[in-house]
Amino acid sequence: MVDELERTQGILDTAAALLLRSGYDKLTMGEVAERVALHRGLVYLRFKSKDELVEAVVRRELERYSARWRECLLADPQGGSVASVYRAMAGALQQLPLAAAIVARDKEIFGKYLRRPRNVFESLETVGTQPFLDAMQRVGAVRAAVDTRAVAFVLDALTPALRQTFPHAGATPPTPSTEQVIDALAELLELGLTPSSGADLEAGKSVMLDTLAAAQTDFAERTETEGR
Numbered sequence: 001m002v003d004e005l006e007r008t009q010g011i012l013d014t015a016a017a018l019l020l021r022s023g024y025d026k027l028t029m030g031e032v033a034e035r036v037a038l039h040r041g042l043v044y045l046r047f048k049s050k051d052e053l054v055e056a057v058v059r060r061e062l063e064r065y066s067a068r069w070r071e072c073l074l075a076d077p078q079g080g081s082v083a084s085v086y087r088a089m090a091g092a093l094q095q096l097p098l099a100a101a102i103v104a105r106d107k108e109i110f111g112k113y114l115r116r117p118r119n120v121f122e123s124l125e126t127v128g129t130q131p132f133l134d135a136m137q138r139v140g141a142v143r144a145a146v147d148t149r150a151v152a153f154v155l156d157a158l159t160p161a162l163r164q165t166f167p168h169a170g171a172t173p174p175t176p177s178t179e180q181v182i183d184a185l186a187e188l189l190e191l192g193l194t195p196s197s198g199a200d201l202e203a204g205k206s207v208m209l210d211t212l213a214a215a216q217t218d219f220a221e222r223t224e225t226e227g228r
Contacts (some may be wrong), residue, residue: 008046016057016098024054025111055111055120058102064123065099066216073208080201081187082136082193085208089159090182094166104160114141131156132211141204142193151193156222158185 014035018027029050033040047053071077072088079088093100101109105121113119130152160225165178176184 007036007042008022008039011038011043011046011053012060016061019054019057019109020098020101023109023111024050024132027054029053046204051113051116051119054110057098058120060099061096061102063078063216065092065096065102068095070209070212073205078201080141080204080206080208081190081199082133082142082204083189084204085132085191086155086185087182090178091160094122094178095210097166100163104163126151132208133188135207135211139203139207140195141199141201141207143195146193 011032014032015027018031020036027050029043029047030040032053033043036043038155043053049055069088069092072091073084076084076087078084093103098109102121105114110121114121130148133142133148133152137144137146139149142148162181164179165175165181175179
């Protein structure tokens with residue numbers, strides 16, 4: 001008996017690996033089918049087009065990213081501060097290279113797909129840094145005087161750059177390690193954003209977990225609606 005869930009996961013695993021290796025522009029449904037030992041028609045029966053397949057890969061990877069980010073946040077003794085959020089983010093992205101490519105909108109990997117109208121990345125625009133910082137500010141984990149819009153702009157610009165510090169084969173750039181960059185960023189965030197009386201870590205952690213859950217739900221609902 002064919003396990004449809006297992007077959008679907010195998011197709012997604014293969015497509016994810018090929019995306020990382022060759023990129024969207026070179027990805028073909030035929031190669032995916034060949035690597036999972038299926039007739040191409042069976043792959044098309046599950047995913048009507050290459051775009052639909054790639055979007056399913058992105059949705060699944062973002063679910064994994066959210067879950068891993070949550071795990072890293074909960075494991076951090078200082079989880080609940082703004083700095084802990086970025087430590088957790090970096091930890092998750094280091095372990096999930098495809099998620100890192102998604103966050104960076106990597107043109108080498110996603111190529112022409114990024115220019116597609118109503119592509120899946122457009123649904124990510126609502127998952128922003130500023131709403132999170134605003135929520136942290138409301139519970140006293142960020143100083144009241146901080147301009148959250150400006151800080152969010154800076155942090156969003158830094159996030160793709162962080163990926164350049166991740167170790168990869170054959171790379172020997174004179175750049176600091178991911179840990180050094182995160183430590184420096186965490187210290188800057190603590191000094192610049194945390195109230196002088198200290199952050200309420202439990203309140204901050206609750207905000208972050210709620211934000212992740214809400215963002216995940218919103219993204220799922222938007223992509224499901226747009227896919228109809």
